[in-house]
Amino acid sequence: MGLSIGQVAERTGLSVHALRFYEREGLLADQVRRESNGRRVYSEDDVGWLAMCIKFRSSGMPLDTIRQYTELVRKGAGNEADRLALLRSHQEHIAAQIEELQEAMRVITHKVTIYEEHVAAGTASCLWTTPNEEPGKELSA
Amino acid sequence: MGLSIGQVAERTGLSVHALRFYEREGLLADQVRRESNGRRVYSEDDVGWLAMCIKFRSSGMPLDTIRQYTELVRKGAGNEADRLALLRSHQEHIAAQIEELQEAMRVITHKVTIYEEHVAAGTASCLWTTPNEEPGKELSA
DNA sequence: ACTTGACCTAGACAACGCTCTAGCTTTTAC
DNA sequence: GTAAAAGCTAGAGCGTTGTCTAGGTCAAGT
Structure with a gap:
């Protein structure tokens, strides 16, 4: 015990x-x-x-x-409403975090997809010769 | 520019x-x-x-x-596979975070529900007189 | 001329959430 | 009996991610 x-x-x-x-x-x-x-x-x-x-x-x-x-x-006992408020506020915080993560996930998944194509296409033969080009510029658009 | x-x-x-x-x-x-x-x-x-x-x-x-x-x-150019690996690993990390948050959300929503009932039931009249009892013990079960 | 405001560098400071150390006592295993 | 393992307190230290300060330059407005 x-x-x-x-x-x-x-x-x-x-x-x-x-x-x-x-x-x-x-x-x-x-x-x-x-x-x-x-x-x-x-x-x-x-x-x-x-x-x-x-x-x-x-x-x-x-x-x-x-x-x-x-x-x-x-x-x-007596302050249950306060506890509830605190919990609810944290709930909202969690929801916001989840949304933020999902948004980041979308962006990164997009990047992953692009890289997968690039890697699949050019594994042995490096075709596109733009050294400092980063498939990430679509973010600014 | x-x-x-x-x-x-x-x-x-x-x-x-x-x-x-x-x-x-x-x-x-x-x-x-x-x-x-x-x-x-x-x-x-x-x-x-x-x-x-x-x-x-x-x-x-x-x-x-x-x-x-x-x-x-x-x-x-030339290390796209490495970049991809890094991105994928972060993707997994995000997925894990989302799951963790969702799990926490379930638990907290449960607590919120319990408190809502308590607060609704006892707003003016404090019925249950168990001072140190916390509707959170269900967590250990 | 002079003040204001944006900028610069280098480096100190800070909040958060632990983690580790020092120095000591107690328990457990052999 | 003794050594290893586990516990104790008080407090220092640390990794991360910035923020802030000091001391100075520079350009524009009044």
Whole structure:
């Protein structure tokens, strides 16, 4: 039931350093328990919370915002609307990122296509002799 | 036809600082021309190239990788296969990012839904009195 | 003449998110 | 009993990606 920092590191993928760092930064919803000797004992809840933090991070939420969210939760019931606002705003942020990535993907896929043609056409025989021409100018158009 | 650094900043959205920084970092395909007084003069091609760099950056390509790509292009024809490999690898990277974001989006949308219910149900009357309970435990399941 | 504003270089500084070190204690395995 | 492994704190260090400052040049407007 109680996990050591090493075990938590293993199953979250975070380093033990990062785990201590997150704790210092106030990202953990509730105080991590300690053994008599001072070692941290993580509960399953702690691990669950960390998993959520990792999802937040992996979608580009800054530690600072995670801390804000954590603080809301720590304050307990009554600020659900605030939490919701924060979550929604992050949702929008994710959506924007996805769009941006998709747009970049389109552009790059286009470039890839062009290069594929070039490479297929000229593998052994280098036909087009425009050294500094880059199939990327279509971007400016 | 020739643009000042300020004009380029305006139309790329990069700061003049960033433009000089990018140049120092070797991200520009061809040497930026200078006026007799030493001021930079950007061509439309330069701006096009910068637009591409921005797309790369916005999809998470590190400056270092952009520099590698730039170097390939600078070397001229003959390494198209290398450029293609780099682009493809970035394509995969983008795809992975999109998936990660979509996964995070699912999780967060789920949380949002739960909060919406809670907020709708208990706006004025705080019904559920479990202060430290966070609708996020479902993550660990 | 003089001020304003855009530009130049070189280099310091900064935010973010960890990561690592030093120096020490405790636990575990042999 | 002893050595290796794991933990602790406090704080330094670092890679990335810019941003900002200092100190100076240059051109244009008033």
